[in-house]
Amino acid sequence: MTLNPVEAAKRAAAYAAVDAHVKLSHRYIGIGSGSTVPYVVERILAQGDEANKERWFIPTSFQSKQLIVGNGLRLGDIDTFPEIDVAIDGADEVDNALNLIKGGGACHLQEKVIAQAAKELIIVADYRKRSSVLGTNWTQGIPVEVAPVAASQVLASLKRLGSTDAHLRMAKAKAGPVVTDNGNLCIDAPFSTAYLRDPAQLNSQIKQLVGVVEVGIFPGMAKAAYFGNQDGTVSIQHEDGSFKENITVEI
Template structure:
């Protein structure tokens, strides 16, 4: 029997798909994370959406798309027939979302691809469970803001995080792999630094400051991007937040 959290995730994902993806769409971005699994499940259940090209943000979402028998595309493919730099809508998960729909993403180390596909979309919608709601970023998700960095520069970035930002991180860690020795390596061959800043009063400003550091590829702060967020509640219901 599914847990209350999983039931809520499924309800949020199904509703987000039903209310935002239509047969008129041509290209849809598919994000990463546990909630996105249910979004693809819903798409597969709706034959009228099978003509759409789906663009993944990670190896996980690529597998979901191909195993679901859906059409696979890319924003940067060398074959023009498979290249789709303009996306109608992207649906993705989140690690934490505040009332302004700013989000921390990258718990799965896919923040660069997620940012590219979200930025390419005309509409960006997030799906998550109720535990991801927050008044201010950094209060629910305490593992830190994910920062993708070029491997040879990770120590330089760590030192810069300590010395150059207006807001100093409380903790900084190089994310280590669980099932093997060594650091986590992203799909792009980079490392991930997790920097916990505590409660973040201005996530947009912090994101810009981190992005300017030499060696940083992408920052898991998604600000002023999402139009809507669907949260699966513990009772199986769905709470919808819209950007004001």
Template sequence: MTDTTIESAKRAAAIQAVAEHFDPSATHVGIGSGTTIVYVVDAIKARSTNPHIRFVPTGYQSRQVIVQAGLTPIAFDSLPEDVTLDIAFDGADEVDEELNCIKGGGACLFQEKLVAERAKKFICVADYRKNQARLLTKWLTIPIEVAPISVPTVLYSLRTLGSPNPKVRTTLLAKSGPLKTDQDFFIIDAPFPTLLTSADVAAGKGKGDGSDGKWEVNKLSQAIKELTGVLEVGIFSGMNGVEAADLRAREGARSAVVGGQKPVAVYFGMQDGSVQVRTSK
């Protein structure tokens, strides 16, 4: 498919996602990173009549997109602690049937997860290439943000978990060394076999704990996150924002859950100009 087809698909998905989920009366909106998000911001600008909305970027690139659109950005760490984002829009590198996502191709996964978990709901916008039945089908590695000093230990641990050849991501100019995130951390890209969904494990298609060479999405994310030196894992799984809010309402002070990582809906722009919507229900 041509670049024009891909860009048209991204634009169509963004326009429909914003039309169906953006509320002009919102006060705070999360804006993710990547090429698709440019179309999201354009669509918001076309529909927004409220100059008081504050837009929370997930990194330098998304902040520039917000500013260039004439909208008002606010840093994540400037948000009052009692403020929840009305909604967050972001892309993904791959999405499976259960709406689990891989993110981090643009090295903004830590801030993307902060924003997703702070939102009442996260809407994912992507093109048809990102629509897969299982994670690690076309996008073959999991981005992991790590402290530079911990890289050798984390690489060894990832190989122990079953990643055949995890590597530190370098800049486009290799002689400049490892790519640095907005936190001055490094990114490790770790390949694993295609991940199981929770439904796969329930159907007996694998244990999901890595003991048979097969990992379930949530279990692998947890195993990697527990490695000392790992700041964040580019797997967005578990609950979505609506489910997290329900849990907090039920458990109150007993729950430390802030929000959900998964989108409540994913909008895929297709080759033929249509938009395919996958929801959590």
């Protein structure tokens, strides 16, 4: 199948990440969310029925649950399997220290739960998601999942913290706000890159606000990130700060 350059980049990143990190010995695998993840599942399926029949796959969202079930893989849950061998997920932006912004799909609470449970969190993305400082490419704002009763109060607090344009995310296909998989609301809180030079501190400040359920900043959680490039190669960023560029992937 011929893909456009962006989709080909996503596929290359997903394939490379699965090849390197989803071992035949792994039994509990977290499946993330986003447009790159279908290629992750595609590559896992290519490992064969013999490998996958002994595995449990734990989703981060309704989307990933449907991917697991729709492809005939065994669906698990975090209550049953609180320790996961590896989780592969997408990201909205990745900085030079492997800090992440996630939550463009409003499922960052479950994504963070799975990430915390995984021995390794591996990120797959295309070249557009890579930046030196968070907030450079992803300018829509930090996704903040909030209890509905506290939405107005949290909005006011975020504005005092420095996100003067913080706003409730509204649905596009219906009237009203976006409702998360957990029945909460989602606030998008844009911060300048000056605030995001210390993403762990900003994550902590937002998380402490009463009514905040989870924050779409993932500081220091990823082990590696795989970026698909326009030329079909992959760049790999490791938690120790090292990079490998222009890796060829067998498709």
